[in-house]
Amino acid sequence: MKQRNGLIIWIILVGVFWTANYYYPHQYLESGFYTFVALTIIHIIFKIILERQLSKKIKEKKMKYNFKKIISIGYIATFIVALAAIWSEGTQELTVVLGLASAGVAFALQDLLKNLAGGILIYITRVYSVGDRIEINSKTGDVIDIGILYTTLLETREWITADLPTGRLTTIPNGSMLSSTINNYTKDHGFIWDEISFPLDYKSDTDYAYKKFMEIASYETKETSIQASQSIKDLGEKYYLDNNSTEPIINFALTSNDVSVKIRYPVAVRQRGIIKHNISNKILQEIKNPDGKIQVATSLLDIVGFPDVNLKKESKL
Numbered sequence: 001m002k003q004r005n006g007l008i009i010w011i012i013l014v015g016v017f018w019t020a021n022y023y024y025p026h027q028y029l030e031s032g033f034y035t036f037v038a039l040t041i042i043h044i045i046f047k048i049i050l051e052r053q054l055s056k057k058i059k060e061k062k063m064k065y066n067f068k069k070i071i072s073i074g075y076i077a078t079f080i081v082a083l084a085a086i087w088s089e090g091t092q093e094l095t096v097v098l099g100l101a102s103a104g105v106a107f108a109l110q111d112l113l114k115n116l117a118g119g120i121l122i123y124i125t126r127v128y129s130v131g132d133r134i135e136i137n138s139k140t141g142d143v144i145d146i147g148i149l150y151t152t153l154l155e156t157r158e159w160i161t162a163d164l165p166t167g168r169l170t171t172i173p174n175g176s177m178l179s180s181t182i183n184n185y186t187k188d189h190g191f192i193w194d195e196i197s198f199p200l201d202y203k204s205d206t207d208y209a210y211k212k213f214m215e216i217a218s219y220e221t222k223e224t225s226i227q228a229s230q231s232i233k234d235l236g237e238k239y240y241l242d243n244n245s246t247e248p249i250i251n252f253a254l255t256s257n258d259v260s261v262k263i264r265y266p267v268a269v270r271q272r273g274i275i276k277h278n279i280s281n282k283i284l285q286e287i288k289n290p291d292g293k294i295q296v297a298t299s300l301l302d303i304v305g306f307p308d309v310n311l312k313k314e315s316k317l
Helices: 002-023 027-057 061-086 091-108 110-125 174-178 206-220 222-238 269-287
Strands: 133-136 139-146 150-156 165-173 182-184 191-200 249-254 259-268
Touching: 002 027, 027 061, 110 139, 110 165, 110 174, 139 165, 165 174, 191 222, 191 269, 206 222, 206 249, 206 259, 206 269, 222 259, 259 269
Parallel strands: none
Antiparallel strands: 133 139, 133 182, 139 150, 150 165, 191 259, 249 259
C-alpha cells in the first residue's frame, strides 16, 4: 500500500513538472521532470517487477531475504547514478560533479562511508550471514538482519546463561568488521566444545566416577559426536585442519582440597544449554546414589575437639 501511494505521488509530480515546464520553460523544471520520470521507472522495475513479482517465486526464506536486499541496493545505486546524470550536462561536467561530490561526502561522512564499505564487504566476503551466531565488539547474538550500514543481532548471553536470547535487539555498525575480531559460531561448522567442571572429595572412587561420567557424556552426545566428526572432515576440505577427535574427554586434576573434574564434550551451538542440563542432571543422580562412591567436595570445616574451658564464679562483696 505504501509503495503504491508513493508511486501515485511520483506520477502526479511528473505531471506537475511537465505542465510547469510546458508553460514556464526552465532548465530546473525540465531536470525535475526527468528526475521523477527516472524515479518512477526505477521504482516500477526494481520494487514492483523484481522485488514484488519475482520474489514470490522464491520459496526458501533466507534466499528470498538476500534477493530483496540485493534489489534494494541496486534500486538506490541506480537512482543515484540517474540523478547525477540528469542534473549535470555532458560527460566532463558529470565527472567533475561526481568527483567533487565524492570528495565532500568522503570528508563529511567518514563513519557513514566506513559502515557502507563494511556492509559491501560483508556481502562479498560472507564473513557472516543472516542466521549465523556471532560475537563482535563483546556482543554475542544471532544475525537477524544485515543492512547497508548496520547489522542487527538478537542478543544472547549477558545476564542469561546457556546462550539463550535476552530478547534485546543489538545494532552493530558494519564498519566494525573492518577493525574488530569476529567470532562466528556457525559458519562452515556448527559445533563447539562445552565443559562441565566440579570438585570431587578424595573419598570418592575416582575409577568408578570416571566410568559413570564417560557413560553419561557419551550417551548424551552420541549423535552430536558423529555429526561433529563429519563436519570437521568437511571443514578440512576447505581449511588446514587436523582430524580432531569428537569423543567426550574427562580430566582429573589434584588440588590441595579436592579432585577437580572437567568433562569436555562436543555440542551443537544452539543445543548447548539442553545438553549441559541433561548431563548435569544425570551426574547429580549418580552423586545422590546411596552407595556413596561419588562424593562432591564442599567447603566445610571439621571440628575435631574443643579446648578445656574452666569457668570461675566471682564472689560479690
